[in-house]
Amino acid sequence: MFPLLVQLRKARNWWFHLCTGRSVYDGADEEHHRQRILVMTSAFLLLLVLFFTAIVPLFIPLSAQGKIAANGLFVATIAGVLSSMMLLRLRGDRISALNIMLLFYGGAFALACFVLGGTSSPTFPMMLLIPAMAGIVGSVPLCFAWSTLVLAFWVGVFQAERNGIQPLQIIAPDNYALAMLLAYAAMSLSIVSIILIYAEMNKALRKDLQSSNAELEHLSSHDQLTRLPNRRFYDERVNHALHRAVDNDNLVGIMLLDLNNFKKINDTYGHGAGDKLLVTVAQRLRSSLRETDLVARLGGDEFVVVLEDSQSTDEITRIAHKVSHAIEQPLHVRQQVLTFSVSIGISIFPLDGRQKHELEEKADRAMYLAKKRGIPVALASLEPSNVLTPARSVAKHI
Secondary structure, three states, rough: HHHHHHHHHHHHHHHHHHHHHHOOOOOOOOHHHHHHHHHHHHHHHHHHHHHHHHHHHHOOOOOHHHHHHHHHHHHHHHHHHHHHHHHHHHHHOHHHHHHHHHHHHHHHHHHHHHHHHHHHOHHHOOOOHHHHHHHHHHHHHHHHHHHHHHHHHHHHHHHHHHOOOOOOOOHHHHHHHHHHHHHHHHHHEEEEEEHHHHHHHHHHHHHHHHHHHHHHHHHHHEOOOOOEEEEEHHHHHHHHHHHHHHOOEEEEEEEEEEEOOOOHHHHHOOOHHHHHHHHHHHHHHHHHHHHHHOOEEEEEEEEEEEEEOOOOOOHHHHHHHHHHHHHHHOOOEEEEOOOOOEEEEEEEEEOOOOHHHHHHHHHHHHHHHHHHHOOEEEHHOOOOOOOOOOOOHHHHHO
């Protein structure tokens, strides 16, 4: 059974490519999926008419008139499908292609009603598929227009019969029940097929929408150049980190990093080199830290690192020196060796502050202190004004 499904998918993909000139996997928008419904429906109509013209006569003997009607229906359906699919491939006009298909389909079934018994014809109720297809593949106004035409045809046939105009009846009475059974079975299969294809389209569209929303969410919370989280993401997460530190009685290190003389590097080597430097710094930052540590780009050449679950200031200082050493490795740019340095300022929760802005201010002062002294790392906790405060006692201030 599985190999059969594979072959059916291949046949579906081949037919879609033949009718549109594109791969079934090319598009992800609503237009693409509605074209898929139109193409798959065209294939279904061909198979349905082939069934009536080739399979039904095996069960129901047809008269000469019946064979003419069946062959005429088959030819009209082929003409409609070929015309609409050629228009779809050459011009990509889904609405016009749909209208041509429905015109041939509706016209053939309407004519079949006059030789198969009028309102008693098996094709009479199957015209309900016309507005259904117009609504699913086309639009609501198109569905309304075709519904009006089908309703007008039905009313016309009813009125003609009431006025004594009797259509031909080429189906033998003994075969009428079987003919109607086959007609209703075909209509049910058509409706189920349309529903399945439409459900597939909705599922694909929902999946595409979820993917697009996830991408937009990622873009809104991450820096496009370095792929690191941005300030918005950092602002949301840092307060959660401080709350967790209170609950677990741990330290949290806030590291602010700024590249030294970055403007000079941009002016000397160009903005392309500056962008490459920023991307390299982001990669080196990420590879030097734990998976649980937060790294973000605040803007320009400024980065921030949040070190959670730290046990001591020595551990935080050791990580800062490790980061500094990793970042300051030479970088090859345009066959030149670029050397640079970074200044890192550190504040530690709860030693240096009780709230986010306090920690950021002290880390920022420590960073500029490191720049002034020409050292890679400065620790705000070494300032005499900072007093050791237990984490539990400041929980209410976060």
